Amino acid sequence: MSFPDAARVELDKAQQRRNLRKATTTIRAKRAAVVAEVPDWEPLRDEGARVKDEALHDLATHLERLEVAVTAAGGTVHWARDAAEANALVARLTRAAGSDEIIKVKSMATDEIGLNAALAAEGITAHETDLAELIVALAGDRPSHILVPAIHRNRAEIRDLFEAELGETGLSTDPAALTAAARRHLRERFLRVKVGVSGANFAVAETGTVCVVESEGNGRMCTTLPDTLITVMGIEKVIPRHADLATMLTLLPRSSTGERMNPYTSLWTGVTPGDGPRDFHLILLDNGRTATLADPVGRDALRCIRCSACLNSCPVYERAGGHAYGNTYPGPIGAILAPQLAELRDHTALPWASSLCGACYEVCPVKIDIPTILVHLRSRVVREQGAPPSERLAMEAMARVFASRRRYEAAQRGARLAGLAAHLPGPLRTWSGVREPPQAPRRTFRDWWRSR
């Protein structure tokens, strides 16, 4: 379903509308408060963008440095061109470790490649350990927010789900009780499962250090308890220097959860004998990123650090919700990332899923000019995929009218401007559904000007 059709369905979900409104309003206020505390926030955003650009503009060099550093620290680096290669690698490494199950840290990259389903097809069970991801997985649902994947669910639904799926009885809807139930369920898996799988927020080329940022401590468990740790990271996550983490770790939590610092920041460099996993594998995932890098305007989307501030500030996301985007990455970042990482032809409606209000650009910690990229992608869709013929005709007709004063004034006189607009795909009907149509006054401005 394309975005407008999916949104029509989602907009009627009253509970989801209320949840989204409440959650995004709260987090917007929290973000604004902690950002206001940082006197040099704007220069910091510039620096964040610069750090990411430095790595992206010479990506091969930075990735090779990362590979050398990780290997020197006792890890193994693998390169995956696409989802299938990455999934096959994880399956092979899991089996080589003698396991048929994995515990997972919440990760966008593994969602993007559909890792859980791919492993299931190979007879390997993936256990999500992030509370919201667990809820989504137990319900056979899809995440609808980068950071708060179960934002569309309420507590009563979660209680019912835990009673049905985790064998709990007599649970209350109290968040502490629900969390405790999840903890009982997860703890046993943390101690049993021998393979952990994570994504990465950052990876430092200089040192080979991988960084995962989280709130619940499940990530710390997954990256320290298992014998084998497999990290799947998009190649755009590399940053040049260890010192750059100072910038990124100031920007990320404040933009993301509206906290000064997130509760758990795990950093590891290869393997350390006697401490943590014995085997560390880093899978560098391309999956459309190199192709995205070839677009000089669109490539800025690869700076994204998945903070989700753009989702929380987006009036379209707040109302339509994450599922309407039909893609791993929802919201404004999804609207510019999905059409680039996958095939443009599969996501032709997404660049229009925005009123271009600019709220996303204003909050983005790495200054991705999302509205400009949206407009650029609209042009690419029209150019490469073709527009509906009626729209193209109307646009060409209006361009001809605007190209000549004589035609323009004739169109004004004959109210032909409104008439031409009627040839756009059903616009006057659509417009008049909820609004009175604009009436052109008898005298135009220029009529008045000439008469004074």
Added chain:
Amino acid sequence: MRIALFVTCLNDTFAPSAGRATVEVLERLGHEVVFPEEQTCCGQMHANTGYADLAAPLARRFARVFGGFDAVVSPSASCVAMVRGQYPGLVGETVPNVYELSELLVDVLGVEDVGATFAHRVTYHPTCHGLRGLGLGDAPLRLLRNVREIELVELPEAETCCGFGGTFAVKNADTSAAMLTDKLRCVLDTGADVCTAGDSSCLLHIGGGLRRQRAGVRTLHLAEILASTG
């Protein structure tokens, strides 16, 4: 100061009173306003709908028509944002010097009191292109605060988009309607009888919604309030 007016195709055809008011305010302040009659459209709709190929000739045309003036004023933040933001990519170096009305008055001419009187309860919606596209800040509000007899009430969630977004209102009509509903609720909560803004496009959208609901609230372009003398 001699100022060229870019009235915009939308105002010219659908909201001529916003253009007239712009002329009246500037002339009252002693400036000479000229209206190059060759002007048509800045190409914003084409550019933002994905037709950069059709927008480029319109942008070049605009640059020809307005290239000779020291200052161009427009009662439309979104068209000014189009010229400032997208013209460099379409026409290169020769981008005319275009100002949004409140920006010209407050930042360039240094005027905050334009000598207006308007005895109504008014709420102001800062449009996205004015607020974030041009960074107008509180320039429009400073002008409004100096209007005699006005009762200015703050709009809740003012900075949230009204849901117009050009062809967005057509291509994503349902989401646009949901955004409009929330904006109308905020406007009605103020108890104002006039909702004003610096963009006629957003006002046609908000005003169309208000009229459809028979809400009894008018929309007026900012320029019309500034031109009012009682």
